[in-house]
Amino acid sequence: MGPSSFAAPRMLDAEQTQALDAQIGAIEQRLAALAQALLDNDIRAIENCANELQRALAQALDGFQAASRHGHVPPPLRQRLVRASGQVAAQRDTLARATAALDRAIESLIPRAASGYTAAGACARPASGGLTVA
Template sequence: MSLTPSSSTAPAAADPLTPLLTELESALGSVQAALSQRDALALERHAASVQRLMTDALREGRERGRGGDLTPALRQRLAAAGAQVAAQRAALGRATAALDRAIDVLMPPEPLGLYGQSGRTLRQRSSGDVASA
């Protein structure tokens, strides 16, 4: 009888998805903090970590799901992490659009007589890149 409880707790202890999800959730929290603080360097660093962890978690979840070993709790955590990534992606898209609008206000289109059509094309390709100006 003592073998049954230990054998049922051993797979949970050796479960690679649980610590992976915990690390992913922590990285998502770091991305959210970087977005809130508008820290581009931290955002880039944490986003790369989230991308790697999400790929690993999805691969592990897919393998576990095929075998029928994915518990509802782990499935819910994986789905919540995916939803959080989607929400953060949408927030970043809105922030990028706001930045583009601000740049358009600060740098209105030039009159056609000043640079002509080729100058306008050059400005659109640079997309506000200060180094290329």
């Protein structure tokens, strides 16, 4: 096989490029909305934005996989997707740190060794044998 037997990757047409651009735009919008919801400490908005972001990411993944099978994805679109992926990772890390801090705060308020009722509602009993005389 000579060098002429390998075809250069075909560029996507304008319609395919616009579709990918719109999918990345949807991710960017949902990332911004999630960031705002986090700043506002709006639990419902955080949940809604996270779900919408997840859907947008899944749609973009499908779109980029299909596009890569049918042509070459333009570098600016790939770079935007990489930036969006980095923003998702940064927000995930921020949420993980916030969750860890919250867990530590809760732990300091409600020590694990405390006796009494647990989250499941059962009474924690000391591990002692024998009978109790009333």
